[in-house]
Amino acid sequence: MSPASAADYDLLAIGEVLVDLISERMVASLEEARSFRAFVGGQVANVARNVSLLGGRAAVVGCVGDDGFGRFIRRELNAVGVVTEYLRLVAGVPTTLSVITRHATTPDFLIFRGADTRLSPPQVPVEAIARSRVVHVSAFALSQEPSREAVLHALQQAREHACWTSLDPNYHPRLWAPDGEALEVLRHACTLVDLTKPSLDDCRRLFGPGLSPDACVDRFLEWGVGLVALTMGHRGALVALQSGERWPIPSHDVPVADVTGAGDAFWAGLILGLLDGLPPRRAGEFGQHVAEMKLRTFGPLDRLPDRRALYRQLWREVPPPSTPKDEGKRDDEART
Numbered sequence: 001m002s003p004a005s006a007a008d009y010d011l012l013a014i015g016e017v018l019v020d021l022i023s024e025r026m027v028a029s030l031e032e033a034r035s036f037r038a039f040v041g042g043q044v045a046n047v048a049r050n051v052s053l054l055g056g057r058a059a060v061v062g063c064v065g066d067d068g069f070g071r072f073i074r075r076e077l078n079a080v081g082v083v084t085e086y087l088r089l090v091a092g093v094p095t096t097l098s099v100i101t102r103h104a105t106t107p108d109f110l111i112f113r114g115a116d117t118r119l120s121p122p123q124v125p126v127e128a129i130a131r132s133r134v135v136h137v138s139a140f141a142l143s144q145e146p147s148r149e150a151v152l153h154a155l156q157q158a159r160e161h162a163c164w165t166s167l168d169p170n171y172h173p174r175l176w177a178p179d180g181e182a183l184e185v186l187r188h189a190c191t192l193v194d195l196t197k198p199s200l201d202d203c204r205r206l207f208g209p210g211l212s213p214d215a216c217v218d219r220f221l222e223w224g225v226g227l228v229a230l231t232m233g234h235r236g237a238l239v240a241l242q243s244g245e246r247w248p249i250p251s252h253d254v255p256v257a258d259v260t261g262a263g264d265a266f267w268a269g270l271i272l273g274l275l276d277g278l279p280p281r282r283a284g285e286f287g288q289h290v291a292e293m294k295l296r297t298f299g300p301l302d303r304l305p306d307r308r309a310l311y312r313q314l315w316r317e318v319p320p321p322s323t324p325k326d327e328g329k330r331d332d333e334a335r336t
Contacts, residue, residue, distance in 0.1 A: 015141030
């Protein structure tokens with residue numbers, strides 16, 4: 001992993017940028033929803049936002065419409081410190097829109113695809129990848145072309161520039177052609193990925209029902225990912241390495257205002273914890289803690305405490321600043 005002193009960005013998030021319209025009331029399905037609020041959405045955009053709120057440096061690469069929603073996204077990301085110079089406004093194509101129920105478990109949703117799919121390989125800023133510590137992508141952008149080719153190109157470039165790579169396998173069959181290609185595309189992407197965080201719902205949609213959490217983790221390890229964090233809702237999480245080590249991460253009973261974005265909050269805590277030198281188990285605990293803060297909030301988080309204050313809250317200590325030597329050691333461990 002690149003030393004902090006040589007990087008402009010802790011996280012370069014590539015692909016999935018959209019608007020979430022979330023129902024103001026908790027309802028079981030969209031047919032029961034009557035009013036909605038607009039928020040910045042998209043897995044990678046949410047991770048970048050949360051990284052910035054935790055004091056990290058994040059930038060977003062993607063396409064939005066040259067419309068009110070596209071400008072809303074840019075303004076909202078800028079407001080929390082996310083760099084948007086690589087966010088392109090596309091004329092004639094609307095900003096991608098997700099309509100979601102506010103729910104305590106798995107929400108009902110509809111997706112109206114638009115500008116997010118228009119990201120192409122020439123629009124991937126290789127110079128920004130070279131100045132980043134982590135390049136983060138999701139399965140959402142892999143579901144259509146040309147964004148699929150752009151994301152795979154970005155992962156390859158990240159490998160060539162010695163960046164760490166991460167993939168959220170947020171697979172849903174509604175977003176993919178019904179020809180079974182999703183497994184093969186994700187399998188290929190995972191050969192270029194150091195870190196992934198599937199949810200148990202993702203795994204059930206990808207591999208079918210009935211797999212144990214350990215078996216779900218094993219699927220991604222077999223695909224070559226170095227570190228896997230499986231999130232399981234109220235059952236907590238499971239963090240595993242290629243070396244065979246794995247640790248259960250407990251959850252805590254918290255009041256749930258809205259589940260949308262909790263996994264993205266986990267991602268931000270996990271990535272920054274690893275970048276700060278936390279061992280994988282503690283990085284997973286920190287990710288779980290940030291996710292539980294999100295569960296208490298309707299819509300995305302607006303603010304977060306300094307992450308080192310959160311470390312002290314969790315463990316009464318702060319990890320020492322990482323060094324290039326430490327980062328190289330962690331990178332080797334994650335890749336083995």
